[in-house]
Amino acid sequence: MQVRTILLSKSVFEDNDRAAEALRARLKEQGVCLVNVMSSPGSGKTTLLVSLIRRLSKRYRVGVMEADIDSDVDAVTVARETGCRSVQLHTGGMCHLDAGMTEEGLAALGGDLDLVFLENVGNLVCPAEYDTGATVDLVILSVPEGDDKPLKYPLVFGKCDLAVVSKTDALPYFDFDLKRCAENVRERNPKAEVIPVSAKTGENMDALVNWFIKKLTEV
Amino acid sequence: MQVRTILLSKSVFEDNDRAAEALRARLKEQGVCLVNVMSSPGSGKTTLLVSLIRRLSKRYRVGVMEADIDSDVDAVTVARETGCRSVQLHTGGMCHLDAGMTEEGLAALGGDLDLVFLENVGNLVCPAEYDTGATVDLVILSVPEGDDKPLKYPLVFGKCDLAVVSKTDALPYFDFDLKRCAENVRERNPKAEVIPVSAKTGENMDALVNWFIKKLTEV
Numbered sequence: 138m139q140v141r142t143i144l145l146s147k148s149v150f151e152d153n154d155r156a157a158e159a160l161r162a163r164l165k166e167q168g169v170c171l172v173n174v175m176s177s178p179g180s181g182k183t184t185l186l187v188s189l190i191r192r193l194s195k196r197y198r199v200g201v202m203e204a205d206i207d208s209d210v211d212a213v214t215v216a217r218e219t220g221c222r223s224v225q226l227h228t229g230g231m232c233h234l235d236a237g238m239t240e241e242g243l244a245a246l247g248g249d250l251d252l253v254f255l256e257n258v259g260n261l262v263c264p265a266e267y268d269t270g271a272t273v274d275l276v277i278l279s280v281p282e283g284d285d286k287p288l289k290y291p292l293v294f295g296k297c298d299l300a301v302v303s304k305t306d307a308l309p310y311f312d313f314d315l316k317r318c319a320e321n322v323r324e325r326n327p328k329a330e331v332i333p334v335s336a337k338t339g340e341n342m343d344a345l346v347n348w349f350i351k352k353l354t355e356v
Numbered sequence: 357m358q359v360r361t362i363l364l365s366k367s368v369f370e371d372n373d374r375a376a377e378a379l380r381a382r383l384k385e386q387g388v389c390l391v392n393v394m395s396s397p398g399s400g401k402t403t404l405l406v407s408l409i410r411r412l413s414k415r416y417r418v419g420v421m422e423a424d425i426d427s428d429v430d431a432v433t434v435a436r437e438t439g440c441r442s443v444q445l446h447t448g449g450m451c452h453l454d455a456g457m458t459e460e461g462l463a464a465l466g467g468d469l470d471l472v473f474l475e476n477v478g479n480l481v482c483p484a485e486y487d488t489g490a491t492v493d494l495v496i497l498s499v500p501e502g503d504d505k506p507l508k509y510p511l512v513f514g515k516c517d518l519a520v521v522s523k524t525d526a527l528p529y530f531d532f533d534l535k536r537c538a539e540n541v542r543e544r545n546p547k548a549e550v551i552p553v554s555a556k557t558g559e560n561m562d563a564l565v566n567w568f569i570k571k572l573t574e575v
């Protein structure tokens with residue numbers, strides 16, 4: 138599977154916030170939903186995206202941009218498993234994406250898409266500090282990481298529209314309380330929705346798919 | 357349990373590498389082993405440190421510095437569970453520690469210690485880019501994160517002296533191959549040692565304790 142790789146350079150925009158607002162306005166005008174996916178390394182982002190895209194691509198034209206420091210494993214996996222358009226963003230060691238890098242990725246991906254997932258660098262700190270221009274901010278927290286993470290990483294949970302709790306199939310093996318986790322998310326962000334899922338067993342994936350369908354009818 | 361909290365400011369040192377080298381030389385002269393502990397959020401750093409310090413503090417004078425963006429949960433836990441000296445480093449949103457911040461923490465912790473653990477910010481990207489002046493760089497990778505992480509985060513695995521694979525009690529529930537993980541670490545770093553442990557069950561903790569005892573006799 139051939140996947141195009143984009144080598145990102147430092148952003149040319151001095152004012153990232155303004156560039157992000159402009160990008161978001163343009164996407165809204167074009168009716169494109171751009172989802173900025175943030176999480177720790179190893180939270181199951183790629184597996185979750187594959188499962189989600191398989192369900193959504195029956196109704197929508199979906200594209201994926203995969204940020205990775207030094208490999209194209211994820212972009213190839215997503216393209217192979219879902220058949221959707223996918224580009225790899227090589228960050229060259231950078232710890233986050235900004236609006237300029239996101240624009241570069243979108244240009245490489247091409248137009249005519251309803252829904253684009255941007256898999257940000259695996260990091261709960263820096264990606265939260267840079268507005269990518271996305272229309273939806275999503276954070277994934279996996280069960281093995283612990284239900285206290287929203288308290289420890291306030292910025293990323295404070296800015297997200299949706300918090301997905303992944304790997305719920307592992308709940309029996311870890312001391313993770315879904316109710317306490319949802320309370321911790323809401324303490325940081327009363328407006329965020331919390332949806333627990335297992336991409337492995339498919340548990341509650343319908344609720345997540347429906348959240349996106351609702352979002353897409355709003356665009 | 358009262359734990360002192362240090363509010364870190366941006367480093368005064370323009371040349372972090374030089375400051376780090378100077379700090380490391382001073383620590384070696386004083387016979388202090390300073391361990392920079394890096395990992396993803398939720399890898400079980402704090403639980404592992406508590407288990408390790410309980411075993412090592414019978415023979416050595418141990419101190420801990422806990423970097424946290426916005427809470428002092430970890431410093432209080434470590435102090436309460438081990439009785440060792442502990443300070444909280446508030447990074448105020450910063451995504452890494454540098455040599456200047458480490459010096460501030462050491463000054464607050466006070467002298468007369470053999471072994472100091474510095475729990476860096478939960479992040480596999482940025483902490484790897486800043487030399488803290490530590491004499492040992494340790495990275496923790498937990499089983500649920502996946503055995504491919506050394507390939508995806510080359511810098512942190514490339515610079516570590518020791519890679520600890522944590523939460524091995526979860527091996528039956530995840531597709532994680534210890535042998536493949538060790539090969540992936542060695543691909544990045546032929547000199548790194550790899551020690552798999554479970555702080556929960558105590559499995560192989562002796563090997564980790566012995567690694568530190570050996571290190572401390574070398575100081």
